[in-house]
Amino acid sequence: xxxxxxxxxxxxxxxxxxxxxxxxxxxxxxxxxxxxxxxxxxxxxxxxxxxxxxxxxxxxxxxxxxxxxxxxxxxxxxxxxxxxxxxxxxxxxxxxxxxxxxxxxxxxxxxxxxxxxxxxxxxxxxxxxxxxxxxxxxxxxxxxxxxxxxxxxxxxxxxxxxxxxxxxxxxxxxxxxxxxxxxxxxxxxxxxxxxxxxxxxxxxxxxxxxxxxxxxxxxxxxxxxxxxxxxxxxxxxxxxxxxxxxxxxxxxxxxxxxxxxxxxxxxxxxxxxxxxxxxxxxxxxxxxxxxxxxxxxxxxxxxxxxxxxxxxxxxxxxxxxxxxxxxxxxxxxxxxxxxxxxxxxxxxxxxxxxxxxxxxxxxxxxxxxx
Ligand code: GDP
Ligand code: MG
Numbered sequence: 001x002x003x004x005x006x007x008x009x010x011x012x013x014x015x016x017x018x019x020x021x022x023x024x025x026x027x028x029x030x031x032x033x034x035x036x037x038x039x040x041x042x043x044x045x046x047x048x049x050x051x052x053x054x055x056x057x058x059x060x061x062x063x064x065x066x067x068x069x070x071x072x073x074x075x076x077x078x079x080x081x082x083x084x085x086x087x088x089x090x091x092x093x094x095x096x097x098x099x100x101x102x103x104x105x106x107x108x109x110x111x112x113x114x115x116x117x118x119x120x121x122x123x124x125x126x127x128x129x130x131x132x133x134x135x136x137x138x139x140x141x142x143x144x145x146x147x148x149x150x151x152x153x154x155x156x157x158x159x160x161x162x163x164x165x166x167x168x169x170x171x172x173x174x175x176x177x178x179x180x181x182x183x184x185x186x187x188x189x190x191x192x193x194x195x196x197x198x199x200x201x202x203x204x205x206x207x208x209x210x211x212x213x214x215x216x217x218x219x220x221x222x223x224x225x226x227x228x229x230x231x232x233x234x235x236x237x238x239x240x241x242x243x244x245x246x247x248x249x250x251x252x253x254x255x256x257x258x259x260x261x262x263x264x265x266x267x268x269x270x271x272x273x274x275x276x277x278x279x280x281x282x283x284x285x286x287x288x289x290x291x292x293x294x295x296x297x298x299x300x301x302x303x304x305x306x307x308x309x310x311x312x313x314x315x316x317x318x319x320x321x322x323x324x325x326x327x328x329x330x331x332x333x334x335x336x337x338x339x340x341x342x343x344x345x346x347x348x349x350x351x352x353x354x355x356x357x358x359x360x361x362x363x364x365x366x367x368x369x370x
Contacts, residue, residue, distance in 0.1 A: 003036040013049050023048050027345045043338065047253070047331065071249045071277070079248040079311035080121065080128035081241035082150055082274065085185075086171035087157030092187040096157060096224035097133050103230050118260040118272045119314030120301035124234040129241070130312045132259060132274070150257050150274055151178060153240055155233075156208075157185045160194035160221070164202040172206045181240050183218050184208060185233055190223040248311030254280035258288060258328040259314065267297070269323040272316050273330055280309045280317075280332055285339035289328030291320040292343025294336060 006024075010017040010033075017033045023045055024031050031037070037045070085093045101120055121130045132151065154175035158168055175182045184203055186196045200210050200219060209215020218236050222229035256276035264270045271288055273280070280286075282298045282305075296319030298306045309315045321343075324330070333339040 003038060004042060005033070006031050006035050006037060007033045009037060009042060009045060013046065015049055019049075020045055027342070028348070040338065040341075043334075044342065047333065047338075071247075071252070075249040075251050076247040077250060077311075079246050080130050081152040081237060081244065081246055082130045082132060082312055083153045083155060083237060084132045084151040085155045085157060086167075086174065087155075087185075087187075088159070088162070088165035088167040088171075091157045091159040091162065091165070091168070092224040093157050096155075096185065096187065096222070096230075097131060099224045099227055099230055100131065100234065103227065103234075117299075117301050117314060117316045119274060121312075121314065122234070124231075124238050127238050127241075128312070129234065129237050130274070130314060132314075149178065150259075150276065151180055152244060152246055153181050153183060153237060154178070155183050155185050155237075156203075157187050157224075158199050158203065159188045159191075160186050160196050160199055161188050161191045163199060164206065169206060172203075172208065176207065181244060182208060183220065183233070183236055183240060184210075185224075186219060186221045187224050189221045190226050190228065196221050246312075248277045250279045250310045252278040253332040253334065254278035254284070254286075254309070255329065255331045256280075258324045258326055258330060260326055261324040261328070263323050264318075267318045269320040270316060270318055271320060271324050271330075272314060275309050275311055275313045275315065277311055278332065279311075280313075280315065282307050284332040285334070285336040286317075286320075286330055286332045287339050287343045287346065288320055288330040289324040290343065290346040291322040291324050291328075292339050293319040293321050294339075295319050295332075 006020050007017050010020045021031055021033070024041060027044060029041065085096055087093050100122060103122075116133070119130060119132050121128050154171070156168065156171050156175065158164060172182070184199075186199045188194055189196060196219075200213070203217070204210065204213065204215070208217040210217055210219045218240065220229055220233040220236055222233055224230070254275050255278055256274045259272040259274050261269065261271045269291065273288070280295065280298070282295050284295045286293060286295055295317050297317065298309065299316045300306050300309075301314055306315060331342075333342070
């Protein structure tokens with residue numbers, strides 16, 4: 001009995017047939033709108049566009065009546081916000097990240113040496129907040145340029161003794177372009193000459209009118225160095241996050257973005273991933289950019305072994321065949337065969353792009369619908 005056609009599948013998942021054809025083309029198969037698809041192709045397309053069989057059945061047993069949007073209302077749960085700190089050089093980004101990290105560490109958790117994986121989570125009144133600890137704007141910009149929208153809230157740090165500087169403006173532009181809520185942290189209020197009111201005026205000119213002046217931007221006066229105002233800032237983040245009503249579905253296979261990738265002499269390719277939706281499990285077959293493999297070891301931001309990581313959790317994993325780069329997207333699959341297939345096709349496509357072979361779509365288009 002013939003399978004579903006490209007046109008029929010496209011209709012069921014609310015995509016244009018052209019999109020379905022493109023995805024298959026990138027996987028190395030030429031089809032037309034009337035071609036019948038085999039089970040594996042159907043599974044790939046469904047995963048590609050965020051659909052999945054409700055039941056974890058083998059592909060040949062998928063009943064199309066059961067295919068639904070994964071992020072079914074009933075499966076959605078609140079997830080922690082992902083926060084990025086931006087601002088002009090020397091205005092205190094690193095000091096603030098350190099200060100937040102230290103302020104929330106449960107006694108003895110770090111045993112002196114803090115592992116650096118480029119992202120961490122803290123708990124504020126029982127609610128988690130994830131911080132991306134990326135070096136400056138570059139990673140954020142690179143991730144955004146590559147379509148990886150990972151940040152839910154941006155904190156713009158401005159030194160109260162210095163005021164708005166070129167990179168402050170740049171940061172505001174990035175955050176406004178990303179369309180995410182902005183919290184302004186007026187830093188170094190411990191310093192002589194600190195003038196938080198002046199900062200509000202300057203930032204208002206960039207479009208960030210303080211709440212107390214009738215606008216909708218929250219300002220927090222802090223000293224990252226002395227630890228002043230940090231808990232208020234963290235509480236503000238939880239309030240802003242609640243208003244944003246961030247949700248995810250922990251029941252689906254994980255997808256998300258690469259925060260950092262590096263080669264470790266002993267452990268091989270190591271990647272810091274941010275799970276954006278779904279649950280990543282140790283042992284999961286996974287494609288990360290053009291790399292693939294199985295999640296061999298999964299560690300949290302304190303270097304502890306993790307078996308499962310839900311939405312907004314930063315993790316460090318090993319088990320990939322090559323080093324991914326920041327902004328690469330990842331996806332876990334049900335079978336290693338599928339992961340390998342997708343990984344290899346993406347590698348082929350990348351080699352073609354590298355060779356300058358023109359391609360109708362970029363590599364990232366493969367994942368850009370998720
Ligand atoms: P970044 O370039 O934005 O990451 O800035 P840093 O965190 O490296 O801070 C730059 C300098 O400002 C360092 O010497 C910090 O110690 C200092 N600094 C950061 N926050 C404060 C603060 O709240 N008060 C004072 N007095 N100095 C600060
Ligand atoms: Mg810094």
